[in-house]
Amino acid sequence: MDRVAIALGSNLGDRRAHLDFAVSRLRASILNLRVSRYYETEPVDAPEPEPLFLNAAAVGDTAAPAREILAMLMAIEQERGRARPFQNAARTLDLDLILLGNVVLNEERLVIPHPRFRERRFVLEPLAEIAPDLVDPVTGSTIGTLLTTINAEPQRPRTLPGT
Numbered sequence: 579m580d581r582v583a584i585a586l587g588s589n590l591g592d593r594r595a596h597l598d599f600a601v602s603r604l605r606a607s608i609l610n611l612r613v614s615r616y617y618e619t620e621p622v623d624a625p626e627p628e629p630l631f632l633n634a635a636a637v638g639d640t641a642a643p644a645r646e647i648l649a650m651l652m653a654i655e656q657e658r659g660r661a662r663p664f665q666n667a668a669r670t671l672d673l674d675l676i677l678l679g680n681v682v683l684n685e686e687r688l689v690i691p692h693p694r695f696r697e698r699r700f701v702l703e704p705l706a707e708i709a710p711d712l713v714d715p716v717t718g719s720t721i722g723t724l725l726t727t728i729n730a731e732p733q734r735p736r737t738l739p740g741t
C-alpha cells in the first residue's frame with residue numbers, strides 16, 4: 579500500500595462542482611482520503627488570459643500501480659468534459675498524480691513525482707495543509723520544507739517588462 583498525493587484544479591465552468599465531483603470519485607477508489615480546502619489561485623504559465631483557478635490536494639492510500647491511477651484520473655477528467663485544445667488551456671478539471679509512496683518513474687507521459695510540483699505553490703500549499711510530512715523521494719524533502727523553500731524565494735513577475 580502506498581500513500582498517494584493528487585493535485586486538483588479547475589478554472590472553467592462550475593469550479594467547485596468539478597472539484598466536489600472529483601473528490602467523491604476519488605473517495606470511492608482511494609482509502610483514507612483526506613482533502614484540503616479549496617484555494618483560489620492565479621493561473622501560472624497560461625499562454626493567454628485565463629480565469630482564476632480553484633486548487634486543492636488529496637492524500638490517501640492505494641495498492642494500485644501508477645498507470646492504473648493515471649487512467650482513473652483521466653477517466654474522472656473525461657466525465658467533466660475535459661478538453662485539451664493547447665497546453666495549459668483553461669480546464670473544467672485537472673487531476674495530477676504528484677507522489678506515490680517512494681515510486682520514482684521517468685516514462686513517456688508518466689513522470690512521478692510530478693516534474694514541476696516543487697515550484698508550484700498552488701500544489702504545495704494545499705498539500706502542506708493535509709500532509710506536511712509527506713516526503714518527496716527525489717529530494718528527500720518534506721512537503722512542508724518544499725513550501726518554505728518557495729516561500730523564501732522572491733516571486734517572479736509573470737511577464738518580464740520589455741519582452
Ligand code: PH2
Pocket residue numbers: 586587588619620621622623624631633666672700
Ligand atoms: N495548472 C497548470 C498550469 N497553471 N495555475 C494554477 N493556478 N493552478 C493550476 O492548477 C495550474 C496552473 C497545468 O496543469
Ligand code: MG
Pocket residue numbers: 587672674
Ligand atoms: Mg496540471
Ligand code: MG
Pocket residue numbers: 672673674
Ligand atoms: Mg494534468
